[in-house]
Amino acid sequence: KNEVEQSPQNLTAQEGEFITINCSYSVGISALHWLQQHPGGGIVSLFMLSSGKKKHGRLIATINIQEKHSSLHITASHPRDSAVYICAVRNTGNQFYFGTGTSLTVIP
Amino acid sequence: NAGVMQNPRHLVRRRGQEARLRCSPMKGHSHVYWYRQLPEEGLKFMVYLQKENIIDESGMPKERFSAEFPKEGPSILRIQQVVRGDSAAYFCASSPPTGYWNNEQFFGPGTRLTVL
Numbered sequence: 272k273n274e275v276e277q278s279p280q281n282l283t284a285q286e287g288e289f290i291t292i293n294c295s296y297s298v299g300i301s302a303l304h305w306l307q308q309h310p311g312g313g314i315v316s317l318f319m320l321s322s323g324k325k326k327h328g329r330l331i332a333t334i335n336i337q338e339k340h341s342s343l344h345i346t347a348s349h350p351r352d353s354a355v356y357i358c359a360v361r362n363t364g365n366q367f368y369f370g371t372g373t374s375l376t377v378i379p
Numbered sequence: 380n381a382g383v384m385q386n387p388r389h390l391v392r393r394r395g396q397e398a399r400l401r402c403s404p405m406k407g408h409s410h411v412y413w414y415r416q417l418p419e420e421g422l423k424f425m426v427y428l429q430k431e432n433i434i435d436e437s438g439m440p441k442e443r444f445s446a447e448f449p450k451e452g453p454s455i456l457r458i459q460q461v462v463r464g465d466s467a468a469y470f471c472a473s474s475p476p477t478g479y480w481n482n483e484q485f486f487g488p489g490t491r492l493t494v495l
Contacts, residue, residue, distance in 0.1 A: 304484070306422075314422075314470055314486040357422060365435055367424035 277370035290345040294358030383487035404473030
């Protein structure tokens with residue numbers, strides 16, 4: 272069993288739809304990151320969370336420490352949001368765990 | 380302010396050769412992380428360095444791999460006697476000096492290593 276589980280693995284949405292990607296983890300963490308990997312391979316860090324909620328433009332990330340769960344929301348999705356979204360955590364023992372990613376395709 | 384720079388972007392080596400991957404962090408960043416992404420697999424943490432110090436190398440293979448981040452110059456990930464299984468994309472990220480992974484990371488474009 273992976274320490275970090277993401278769902279769904281693949282997601283196809285129509286432009287304009289509200290999108291949610293989920294991340295559940297089984298270890299105690301000190302930080303959780305959401306990353307975006309573009310089709311060309313480049314990686315962008317979207318959020319670093321240790322509690323609560325963060326918003327950046329059309330992106331919102333939330334974390335519930337008690338439930339060991341985080342969500343990444345995209346409002347008014349656009350084809351340029353098409354990418355792989357990766358959840359990553361660092362546990363209290365300074366070990367890193369990465370989800371296998373959610374592949375998002377937004378259709379015009 | 381240039382972003383994180385990695386070079387080369389593509390590197391081809393024959394089995395048994397050495398590979399040197401370079402990472403120049405963003406200006407003002409003193410923390411560097413190296414990650415590896417094997418084909419069709421997710422990212423894996425390799426090593427975390429601060430200037431002149433290896434803080435965490437728990438993700439580094441025990442043999443043939445080493446990393447450094449000297450006082451001057453880029454961070455270098457060195458792979459000796461490469462094997463085909465080392466073929467992967469190697470990403471470097473940097474962050475400001477405000478705590479271990481508790482800050483946004485800025486990723487470089489990656490170096491794609493192919494071992495023939």
